[in-house]
Amino acid sequence: MEEQPVQFLWRRFEERLEPARARLAEFLGARRQDCVFVTNATTGVNAVLRSLTFRAGDELLTTNHDYNACHNVMVEAARRTRARLVVARIPFPIVSADEAVEAIVKAVTRRTRLALIDHVTSNTALVLPIQRIIRELAARGVDTLVDGAHAPGMVAVNLTQLAPAYYTGNLHKWVCAPKGAGFLWAREDKQGTLQPAVISHGNNTPRPGFGAFQDRFDWAGTFDPTAWFCAGAAIDWMGQLLPGGWRELRKRNHELAVKARDVLSQALRVGPSCPEEMLGSMATIPLPERIQGEPKSGKIDPEQLWLYDEFGIEVPFVRLGQPEKRYFRISAQIYNTLEEYRYLADALQLL
Numbered sequence: 001m002e003e004q005p006v007q008f009l010w011r012r013f014e015e016r017l018e019p020a021r022a023r024l025a026e027f028l029g030a031r032r033q034d035c036v037f038v039t040n041a042t043t044g045v046n047a048v049l050r051s052l053t054f055r056a057g058d059e060l061l062t063t064n065h066d067y068n069a070c071h072n073v074m075v076e077a078a079r080r081t082r083a084r085l086v087v088a089r090i091p092f093p094i095v096s097a098d099e100a101v102e103a104i105v106k107a108v109t110r111r112t113r114l115a116l117i118d119h120v121t122s123n124t125a126l127v128l129p130i131q132r133i134i135r136e137l138a139a140r141g142v143d144t145l146v147d148g149a150h151a152p153g154m155v156a157v158n159l160t161q162l163a164p165a166y167y168t169g170n171l172h173k174w175v176c177a178p179k180g181a182g183f184l185w186a187r188e189d190k191q192g193t194l195q196p197a198v199i200s201h202g203n204n205t206p207r208p209g210f211g212a213f214q215d216r217f218d219w220a221g222t223f224d225p226t227a228w229f230c231a232g233a234a235i236d237w238m239g240q241l242l243p244g245g246w247r248e249l250r251k252r253n254h255e256l257a258v259k260a261r262d263v264l265s266q267a268l269r270v271g272p273s274c275p276e277e278m279l280g281s282m283a284t285i286p287l288p289e290r291i292q293g294e295p296k297s298g299k300i301d302p303e304q305l306w307l308y309d310e311f312g313i314e315v316p317f318v319r320l321g322q323p324e325k326r327y328f329r330i331s332a333q334i335y336n337t338l339e340e341y342r343y344l345a346d347a348l349q350l351l
């Protein structure tokens, strides 16, 4: 890119982007013309919510498990349009996926216009029954914007089957593409009014062979598109690591997360926060009772800093609910082994 930026960014841009888009579309069970790249899921959520207009009194629905950055986008969309932000309260710990569906459906009124629903929740690491939620919401006339930041590569995603109004996700998490590889998918009938978070040349510069949706999103000012170009290669690379391809990789990671949760829960004498079927390849586990009371003191909890400094373990600590309870979240990718979670369990015993 630095040697010949014009070749890379301009003359040969589409020729590198299109194979990546085609592979992405196939991976997501989608049509190419419905997919665009964005830098990350936050940008995808911004594009959708900043494109929509609501009326005073309309309701925007989210859940108490949403991702803070995306929650802020909802707050701003509601403020700008004088809509009301409604937060459905999904319990945590949770006993069954039905509880999530019920909490969301219960929060819908005849004024609800759009719901932001995570496919895999961030802090609580729950795989929500997204197909059921999209259907229940659609039956009540509510569009769903799925925040799939963690989903592609962790769980199977078929957008033709799911058919929400919008779906955004990251490839720089479970597909291991370079950072900056995200996507936004929009159902055909929703594309007309959708603007990227950053408006650039595409709005009045059509390219032969491309739809207006792609023209608008493909260029967001000068940037490094390497991550987008690599998306197809990342999907292929990860998909050939095990003989059973992506299906086997997802299964292997899920099984490791389940076993790791068991090992850690037994060592710390804590119970499960959700049923096994709601786990993908992450799990959120309560911290032991003896360190529950510690108040938040800095950007990162001292115990989390200590785990990295003393043991080389990077594991996020989170505080959830009212009254606040402390948890940590583990992840299981192909390069992880059960031994590593035993090592974490031993370290946590020392707290």
Ligand SMILES: Cc1ncc(COP(=O)(O)O)c(C=O)c1O
Residues within 6 Å of the ligand: 040, 041, 042, 043, 066, 067, 069, 070, 118, 120, 121, 122, 123, 147, 148, 149, 150, 170
């Ligand atoms: C549910 C959810 N949404 C959005 C994001 C934000 O992703 P990004 O920072 O890549 O935009 C995350 C990141 O962890 C997430 O878990």
